[in-house]
Amino acid sequence: MKPGRIPSVPDRFGVYVHVPFCERKCPYCDFYSVEGTDLKDRYLNALHREIARASRRPNAAAVDTIYIGGGTPSLLTPDEIERLLGEIGRCFTIAGDAERTIEVNPGTTTRESLRMLRQLGMNRLSIGVQSFDDRVLTFLGRIHTVAEARSCIETARAVGFENISIDLIFGIPGQSRRGWEDTLKEALALSPDHVSAYSLIVEEQTPLFALVKSGSVVPVTEEEEAAQFTLTMSFLEDSGYDHYEVSNYARPSCRSRHNSAYWHHHNYLGFGPSAHSFWVDARSGEAWRWANVRQVGGYCDLLWREGSPVAMAEELGTRELVNEMIFLGLRSDGLSLPALTNDLGYELSGEQRTYLHQLLARNLAVLSGGTVRLTREGFLFCDEICSHLMTS
Ligand code: SF4
Secondary structure (H helix, E strand, O other), rough: EOOOOOOOOOOOOEEEEEEEEEEOOOOOOOOOEEEEEHHHHHHHHHHHHHHHHHHHOOOEEEEEEEEEEEHHHHOOHHHHHHHHHHHHHHOOOEEEEEEEEEEOOOOOOOHHHHHHHHHOOOOOOEEEEEEEOOOHHHHHHOOOOOHHHHHHHHHHHHHOOOEEEEEEOOOOOOHHHHHHHHHHHHHHHOOOOOEEEEEEEOOOOOHHHHHHHHOOOOOOOOOHHHHHHHHHHHHHHHOOOOEEOOOOOOOOOOOOHHHHHOOOOOOEEEEEOOOOOEEEEEOOOEEEEEEEOHHHHHHHHHOOOOOEEEEEEEEEHHHHHHHHHHHHHOOOOEEEHHHHHHHHHOOOOHHHHHHHHHHHOOOOOOOOOOOEEEOOHHOOOHHHHHHHHHOO
């Protein structure tokens, strides 16, 4: 396989920190996390070691974005977050205008903890609301109530967060389209700057999967899921939100800089169990992706032995980079055909061109200035369209 080359990447890079603890595991979730915080001290020591090891990385310019995700990062105390930020600042230069996001679960925050987070310099909050219906929150196994979610958003504003994102889920068994619309209305009444709206995926290896398999839970039909997705797009776009990625909507100037960097092949380093990293060497243009071990115990052991927590690393070939550019582009701002040619030296095949023309003719995509963008209708078939266009 021919190694891929990315001719230029911005100097700045992103930092992701995975906090792998949750108070209770939600039955639909397949993110890596464990219940309880027994391993927290060991994990934090190991995490600081991993960050210190990475600071030896050559060509590392300033950190543009910090994203503390999970799991439930709000299970860390403000002191622990302060030490973590201190370690990142000791090992790297953090840009003065860096975006600093932390995910919080409304069931684990207080006015004081939110105030402390703001005081520590976190300037973007991502709140895992999921629904404004208490029955749906119970079905999802969430530890918080609607009242707590609302209070978390209002308090975050009151203590000075000017950039608040909320996560919502649609396509939930038992929830009607009307119920989902009510959740969207309640969400907008709180004026979030950014909304991430995901459809519920029944992932294998989750308790929800077992419930569906046994027939105790009946998933929503594809038609209903598509109808709720269409409702989401029109509702949020009509309310002034920019639909800039298949699941993400932002007010002007409030796109997630951190996540946008993932979708544009910018460099980022991931720390913590199961975290992924992507790095393009500035001189050679070689692109590497790697992932840490998933288990928090194994992660700590490896770092205590002065070893590396990396479980998988691969240099990306041209084919992978082309496929990623197609997939990431169509999910977000669009696929730039000139960039495919000029950056990666790739020309679409006759079959791919024919398929693109079909998408345009069926109004599933539009072409403007050499960039192919999916329409609302096209987003309904995003995965199918991407896999059709990707090369094998
Ligand atoms: S709180 Fe979030 S990360 Fe934790 S189990 Fe629930 S969905 Fe998963």
